[in-house]
Amino acid sequence: MGGKRHFSHSTAAVFSIFSKANFPDIWQLSKSAINENKMDVHTKLMRKYKQVPGWWFMCILLANITATLFTCHYYNYQLQLQWWGVLLACGLALFFTLPIGVINATTNQTPALNVITEYIIGYLYPGYPVANILFKVYGYISMKQAIAFLEDFKLGHYMKIPPRAMFMAQVVGTVIAAFVHLGTAWWLMSTVPDICDRALLPSDSPWTCPGDHVFYDASVIWGLVGPRRIFGNLGHYSAINWFFLAGAIAPVPVWLAHKAFPSKHWIKLITMPVLFGATVNMPPATAVNYTSWILIGFASGFIAYRYYRALWSRHNYVLSGALDAGLAFMGVLLYxxxxxxxxxxKWWGSSPDGCPLASSSTA
Incomplete structure (x- = not known):
């Protein structure tokens, strides 16, 4: 049930993206970004620095696509992904970066494309789990990294860091991180006995690799088995596909309500992709996580806005950053x-399913 719910909400969120992303606004902002007469104070201050030429980005993009095509063709027996799959994945990443970037910039939430990319390649190229993994990486992770890159550039824009210095820091950091990740993975696999093998590891071992198991399970479900045998005419859950339509029309009632009640300014702030996307993490999380988050978030937000509106409008961004930093700090401190x-x-709220007496008949 968790997997079906994850798929349904993900598809609804993705198809709500384009209804929420206001294309006239995007077009106007794009034209104002090109028009030098309509620059804000930050852009005017940044004009004293040399800008990053567009051909720098194009060279890196073409070099990476060429290297990916060559690698997938030369090692096709191991990687399984065809050349057209690489180009399709790059096209999806390019197509979704702008609307998802708009939602991320306005709501601080990033709808994921991992399920939709697995779904697409699983239908077009079933029976190849490794190809499914690669397609998800090139289609989803590329878009995610692009938005993270833009976030860093935006921070540098506000902090008045020279764009070329930011660009070099990003490129050099990415290259170093790639080798560090690869070297760390090789070192762990060669030094930790039975790493990721749950059958041979003790129950309290920290090397069970839960994230890697999820990645592998997804490749089997979406790549080897294929969505057609689950959500298609060969499966039992074809009705889930109606969530594509539900996600596409979900923002329409919000738009109609805003037109009917223009004085209610809070209506236009309702973002359906965020509402759908927030439920994606519900299957691994417990009910306590979500109920406490909703209660505390709404209660503190209402009190702050109702009685401390001036402080709320000035320091809301700082409060959000403080909460994020506090979460990261407490994670390190607790470890x-x-x-x-x-x-x-161990307490009543830390049980994985909230029902410690439940047992499986096949256990």
């Missing part, structure tokens, strides 16, 4: 103080 000492906290 250093409790995780390294193998101390675990």
């Amino acid at each position: 250093l103080c409790l995780g390294m000492e193998h101390v675990s906290l």
Whole structure:
């Protein structure tokens, strides 16, 4: 049920993206970005620095696509992905970067394309799990990294960091990170006995690789089995495909309500991709995580906006950053103080499913 719900909400969120992304606004903003007479104060201050030439980006893009095509063709027996799959994945990443970037910029939420990319290549090229993994990487991760790249450039824009310095820091950091990740993976696989093998590892081992198992399971479900045998005419869940239509028309009632009640300014702030996308993480999370988040978020937001509106409007961004930084800091602190000492906290809300007495008949 978790997988079906994850798929349905993901497809609805993706197809809501284009209804929410206001294309007239995007067009006007794009023209104002090109028109030098309509620059904000930050852009005017940044004009004293040399800008990054567009051909730098194009050279990196073409070099990477060429290297990917060559690699997938030369090692096709191992990688399984055909040349047209690489180009289709790059096209999807390019197509979705702008509307998802708009939603990310306005709501701080990024709808994911991992399920929709697996779904597309699973239908077009079933029976090839490795090709499914690669298509998801080139179609989804490319778009995700592009938005992260833009976020860093935007931060540098506000902090008045020279664009070329930002560009070099990004490129050099990406190259270093690639080799560090690859070297770390090789080192772990060669030094940790039975890494990722749950059948041979003890129950309290930290090397069970849950993320890698999810990645592998997804390649089997979407690549080897294929969505046609699950959500197509050969499966039992074809009705789930109606969520494509539901996601496409979901923002329409919000738009109609805004037109009917123009004085209610909060209506236009309802973002259906965010509402659908927020439920994607519900299958691995417990009900306690979501209920506490909703209650605390709405209660604190309402109180702050109702009684401290001036402070809220000035310091909301700082508060959001402080909460994110506090979460990261507490994660590191808890690991250093409790995780390294193998101390675990067990309470009624930490149970994976909230029902410790439940058991499977096939156990």
